[in-house]
Amino acid sequence: MAKIVTRFVCINCGYEAGKWLGRCPGCGNWNSLLEESGPKATPAHRSRRVEAVALCDIPNNNLFRLSTGMDEMDRVLGGGIVPGSLVLLGGDPGIGKSTLLLQVAFNVAKNGKKVLYLSGEESAGQIRLRSLRLDIDSDSIYFLNEQNIDLLGNYLKEIDPDFIIIDSIQTVYSENLTSIPGSISQLRECTARIMEMAKKSEKTFFLVGHVTKDGALAGPKVLEHMVDVVIYFEGEKNFPFRLLRGVKNRFGATNEIGLMEMSASGLSEVEDPSKLFLNTKDPTVCGSAVVASFEGSRPLLIEMQALVSSVAPAYGRRMASGIDQNRLALIIAVLEKKRGLRLSNYDVYLKVAGGVFLKDPCVDLGIAAAIVSSYRERPLPVDMVFIGELGLSGEVRSVPFLEARIKEVEKIGFKKAVIPAGTNNGIYNHSGLEIIEVRNLDEFIEIVMEGSCW
16 A cells, blocks of 8 residues: 655645645645645556667658537637647636537537536536537437546446547646545646547547635646647626637647627627627727727737726826736836926826737837827827827837738728838828828827827
8 A cells, every 4th residue: 555645835836845835845835735634646557668769760640630610719729629739728606618618518519519518616417508508419428427537437438429528627636645535746747648538549638727805826836848739718797798818739829819709598609709899989088099909810909998097196006907917007107207297296097998808019109199198188089099008208119010900901991090100111002091100109190189180
C-alpha cells in the first residue's frame, strides 16, 4: 500500500511545500497554503524506449476540423473543433456555459457524431429541462452523472463518443488522491488524466472551468498550460450579449472574439456586431464618440461615452467601464499637459457602450475626443469615426489593420474618418468617405473641435 504523504499546496500558484508557510515562496501571497494528503508518488517505469524522430520524417497530415454549428464559436476555435484537442471554457456563474455547450453538442450530434455529457453539478432531470427549453432532443447525446474520473475510461469504451463535455472540472475527482474535488492536486491529476485520454483516443474534450471573484480561472495556472485552447465566456448579466474571447489556441489565432446574444431559447449569433454597439445618435449630445476597435481578426465600431463634471475644490474622480482605469488616467494626463485642460478639478467618467471590454490602444483618440467634447460641451459630428493611438507627447500614432477598419466604417455608413497623418498614402480615398489626417492633439482639436470639418 502506498504511503500517505502530507503536503501544503498554494491555492494561487500550486507551489508545494513540506511544511506550512505563512507566505508562499512561489507567488508571494500570504496564507495561501492549504494542507493536502495523497499517496506518495512512485517513479514510472517505461516498458519500451521511445526513439527520437527527425522533424522532416513526421507525417504531414491535413488538420481536420469539425464545425460546432456556430460560426462565432468556430471563429474563436480557429475554424472548428480539432480531434484530440482539450478545450477549457471559463466564465462567471450563470453566464451560459452549460447552455452553450449543450447547443454545441446538439449541432455535433446532428452531424452523426456521438456526444457524452458528464455533469457533476446537475442531475439528469435538470439537463433534460434545459434541453426541452432549448428544443434539443437527440439519441446521440448521452448524459452521465458521475464525478469519479477513474471510471471515465470504461464509459468511453462502452459508448465510444466523439465529443465529451465535462461540466465542470472542479467537480470531478480521482480516488488516487484523498483531497476534496476542486483542490489543486485534484485539478492537476484529473486534467492530466483527461489530456492523456484525448491524445491517445483522438477524441475532443470540453472542460467547463469555474472562475474566481477576480475573473481568472480557478485553480493553478498550470491548468491553462496543459490544455490546447482556453476560452473565456464574458458578458454583463444586465445585457443579453455574450462575448467569447480566446486567450490561448494551439490551432489558431489568440485574442479572437465571438459575439452571441442570450435569449429564452438559448444563444444565437450576432450577424452584424458593429451595429450592436451603436445607437441612433442625437446631434446635440456631448461626450459621445465612435471608435473603430480591432478585436481578434475583426473590426468593431463601438460608441465611447464620456462625462466631465465639475466638483468642489478637491482631486477629481476617474472611473472607467469597459477599459482599464489606468489608461483613462494616462489620456487625461496627456490632455492636461499638452492642451492645458484643467481636468484635475473635474470628475471624469468613461463608459464603453454595450458592456464590452476594449484592450485595443487604437481607440485612444476616440476617448480623448469624447472627453474634450464633454469638457467643452460641444457635440462631435455624428457621422465621424476616430482611429488612432495617443502618444505621451500628444502625437497621434499609426495603427495596424487600418484598411480593415476603414472598410468597416464605410460598411456601416459613416461619412468621415479621423486617422493618423502619413498613413493614408492615397489608398483609403474611397468614394463617399472623407479622410481627415491629424498629427497631434493640437491639429485634432483645431480641425474637429473648432468646427473646420463640419
